[in-house]
Amino acid sequence: MALKKTPKLFKTFFHWKLWKFSIIVFVFLVFLFLLQREVGVQDFKDEAGIEPVVGKKSHVLGLVLNAMNNIKGAKPKMQIKAPIRQTKIPGERHCLPGHYTPVELKPFLDRPLQDPNAPGASGKAFKTINLNSEEQKEKQVGEEKHCFNAFASDRISLHRDLGPDTRPPECIEQKFKRCPPLPTTSIIIVFHNEAWSTLLRTVHSVMYTSPAILLKEIILVDDASVDAYLHDKLDEYVKQFQIVKVVRQKERKGLITARLLGASVATGETLTFLDAHCECFYGWLEPLLARIAENPVAVVSPDIASIDLNTFEFSKPSPYGHSHNRGNFDWSLSFGWESLPKHENKRRKDETYPIRTPTFAGGLFSISKDYFEHIGSYDEEMEIWGGENIEMSFRVWQCGGQLEIIPCSVVGHVFRSKSPHTFPKGTQVITRNQVRLAEVWMDEY
Template structure:
């Protein structure tokens, strides 16, 4: 039992669960700032809000310079022990101090399609961001109703506007948002997220971490771990596994990433990245044959990261830029997401392999780094396999061999091109 004579402080979750979990491995997700862990704070326990049904808690420990890391604790009578939390937090490495930065005008682009209930949560978090010069563009992509328009217009927020992209496809929607943006920096996120209130400040600082930064990505932790499907996806994608700031440059291959620049898993993900608008326009925009809503189902974010690097821009991964993601909760949603992610990655690999310039370089890298390439394939296969306690609770077919994903991706990319989707639709005619 909790000693009611001891002082308590209440912590809220990143995203309140829509319903109590029915799975005994469910983990409550929140965050704590180091200021709240000062020894002068005599609070003995933290009470967790909306914790019914959760037996574990995961907290992101944060400081002004950036996140230190995650800690996990047992939940006892709806509380966690502060002394134990302090001990775990003390073992985390300190973040890299951020350089001073200006505050460039930033356009936030959220692409959505008939998911107003999710968009409401995402947009509310974006509107709460502390940043001085921001506009928000909601791109309504091939919608079946005008619900998104009606919702955005009901906000009466002069910073937020909604525009249409009638042709289906996330890349097309992102290109439409890119063209409509007035900021020199365009930050992309999804409609199934909760962005941190310091998100855009961290992005602005990220652009100051190099002399030629054209892209900044960041941390994408799970906003809830209520179901086995969410726990599996969180372990597989590793979107929150790196808490170290990195600056990637094509001309300076990092020694710890032997498959650079083709090891795109280190660069970030499409739920949280910002680009130099002019740099992306020079590349011709996002490849319409990649991404959700196309036959490939994904890969457009990885493709853009790679192309910006190849064009000579630096890519900064800064974990201080935090966007919490709502993973698919159901087994059916997980199965579909796993399939589309695999096909999307395979489509991007097929595109690289068939390119006259990048194809030979990719094969040469794989051959010259054969042991590392084999290790990478083995690691990918291992992370695709569910943990023993999760396997009986998940659908079959989550561990598609890499070669099958590439083959399926190649066919999907060809199908997308046959539909008339253009790899560089915003290219200026010469």
């Protein structure tokens, strides 16, 4: 009897469960309907309630309401629209057309009139002969201290000119486009116990030959000189030129650190490094900066003329051109010069064309400040002096740049037979720098 009632009870239980489930579904749907209606009403109230809060700021209210309506009516965008191209107005540019005029490229300072018979005038040799005993002693002391004839240098005017411009005609007649404009430059000159006359002749030479619109500043970096005349006396002397700054390292750290200090305070678009015993020839700066304007990753060096270390005769360029050299290196990673190969001579049509060079001497060159920072500047782990020019050469070529010599840019340099400076850690720092150069840039050499 009990077994017969079981299916009936099961059927009744099932019907009850189904009815109960239906009631739950119905209540849930009613709840959703009421909730949606409440949200819609609340949204409307919220929008309407913004006005009294915002008050007089009707413009802001309109922006907010529009944004809310845009969000509500937004539909997913399934297709990407074509970009809108903005057509440039013909003739619109950030620089003037044509070429710079001589007036625009006027030097920062006018050179005072020179006595053609003065010692070393027009870049001529000053021969120190028939000296008395006192003069002979002074000359000897100067040579021992500076490794050049400081006696002769001290008797040559700080303002001497270099005679007529003897560069090839295409260099003298070269014109420079205003667009892209020539970049400004900061001249950075590092010195350590430099002779007074050579240092200041370098500074004056820069000011007499560099266009005022391009010369941003001259930064003299003192690598912990001990000579008294390079402190207060120098500071007082350069006060007459607002464009000249002096920054100092408190302890001897060497060329690389000193150049990095100069670069850190430089404000020019390019950096131009010079040694402290140079003289700039006419029109030296514009060709360097024009090449960087044309190719911002070009690192450019002037054609370096020799200033005789005994007579201070300036080896002037020839109007007919001359055989050029370029930099190389041997397997001791020492720098040297070599004649241009035939293919490089053939590539160049005249003297205005740059010379590609595997390495450079490193004492005199210009570089875009942005590019200098992009390639990591100098290796800060290199010490005092030695190997930094080969390291920079490798760095430039392997980081998308190129090294060039610009023949129309001529700068004279006193080449000494030996360094007059001491090495705080001994001359083995040169070998250490070269080993570091190999390990960083030459892979599994």
